Amino acid sequence: MANFTIVSMVLFFLSLGFKDVSARGDEQSLTIRGFADGETGFWSRNLLLSEDNRFRELEELARGYMTNAELEKSVKEYAQKCRNISRIYSIGTSVKGFPLWVIEISDKPGEEEAEPAFKLLANMHGDEPVGRELLLLLANWLCENYLKDHLATYIVRNIHLHILPTMNPDGFSLRRRGNANNVDLNRDFPDQFFTENNDDNLRQPETKAIMKWMMERKFIASASLHGGALVANYPWDGSEDTRKQYYASPDDKTFRYLASLYSQSHRNMSLSKEFQGGITNGASWYPIYGGMQDWNYIHRGCFELTLEVGDNKWPKAEELPALWKDNKMSLLNLVASVAKSGVHGRILSSKTGLPLPASIKIKDINYTVKAGQRFGDYHRLLAPSQSYDVTAFMPGYESKTTRILLENGAMNLDFVLIPEEEPKDHMDLCNGCQCNCDNKGKLEVMEVFNRNHFQITLALIAISGVLCLIFMGRLRLKLQKRRQLVGHKRTIVA
Template structure:
């Protein structure tokens, strides 16, 4: 878990025995019962699982699992599975690959298992690299990379860009149209529509900083205030925030005016005192 939190993996797989099927999330259900329970990226997971199954010697020919793939919860629900945890907490698309009907294969069967699964493993790794959309997120004012967020319209899932380089890779099913959006607090969001082919597409985002007003509104948007008093308070705070520099200048000018007036008054008093002194008899 620590490793996954330190390094952003795009995809992964665990190898199991006891069945011949490519298993994808979710593994558990909200009601604890056995039924199909899809995650937000169900289509993408089905694509990845099918890539593995169809590249296998005979997995896709399964009579128990149509196409050689299955939703984990539809097979049998379990909770705390690694593939679910990876998807939720690490942004990593993981499959559970059951690579042999024999739970405990003999050592002399390993070369055969390797031959049956070799192309599946290679094609799965290639599909993770060659499908989806990837790129980087930059700030328009400084050109620095931004650790922003990538979302796809209609899919309730967020991919985080890297902190060092602002890079992201978002797995998606080829041959579809998607609206891709990049967001970052303090910057204006940007979206673009892409038609994804059979290979990955590069889309970089350059985000503009929000104005002072927009940043203020963003900071206060979480306030659950109501009523006229709250509105008045918001208006006063808004006015103060936007005109702070003006207030500083006015205060400085006021002090300057008062000091100048005091100096003139003192000078006038000194002159009058000197005049009275000159009129007194010696």
């Protein structure tokens, strides 16, 4: 009897410990790379739920959802139906070899442009399938409404949107959170606090595919769709001392703005009684380590949100139209925000007029954004209604800083950087000469030079000034003609 009482108490406290983590925790035995109770290393949570019973329950709920084969077919059909504004490609395969298909949507799909790129992905956790359905609905809506709807047209023409409907197709087939190796992919990324997570030999193929994808393309912002709660989550996801507390990133204001944009565009997310304004800092809600969100921001300059799009992880298929209606404007407004907000521009050399792969920093924000190699374009997301000191810098060039007032829209700000002057050798006029030149001889030489060439020198200076003015005028005209970013309020050249 005593043993039974002890076991009952243990089970009771276990249930309390896992009561509020359904969205970011797990529901069955699962290998997670991260912290546990102040310890590091590999660990598992074993909740008292039969995996077989859970599978049968979800198998029943899966009716009406696309299978992986049906999703792949839909993606390929989309590429044919909307080939004028899209293309498809695979970033790799799952453990079981299923392709990780991506749909790119743009008026120039597959071409590199000086436009911001945004990525959306879903089904990172196999038992959270709503996002994969929503993202295909989003892709189809953009296709059907391009040139008919203003927002659809704006997104297609000004943004390169990449959509990965399922990151974990094996987990979906198995009706479980982890992948085929039963690893939680949202604990599998390198982590700033948990360095033991940085062993690439232990990384899952789906995680490697995402990391390689991010290295090959420059994404400005991103969102990952999850289920089990209704909230927009932003970095940091963990804290240095692993405690549950608000842990702000350098761009906390900007992340709060982006999360609020999604929440306020949603039918009822911002009305949440659990999360003020329908948004939350990850570490404040439920700290995790090895998450994809923080890795994107730290290592690839990509502002990522984790979007919990519904309280129910796996609702009945009949609820999908309502969930699409709830999240549609939130998704569209978030994607459009990468071009409709922040400061954008190009960085060029004053000497050659060519693009520079320089960097942009903002005073009092310890975070640097790099410009693109080909166009020298940068896209710096910032919270609106504030003043910022924006600095462009690059080794070998003089830095340049401009103060801006960023209102509710985006601003274009181009930089023309001047090369630093190279140190000049002070050469003696007689250096290298086989003669005995004294100081008097040097002065006589200079007097002759000055007397004979004074007027010529003045003329050359005047001509140089005129040519400089003509060059700068042509450079500004060239900048205006070559700009590829549209939809912004005005362009300023610094």
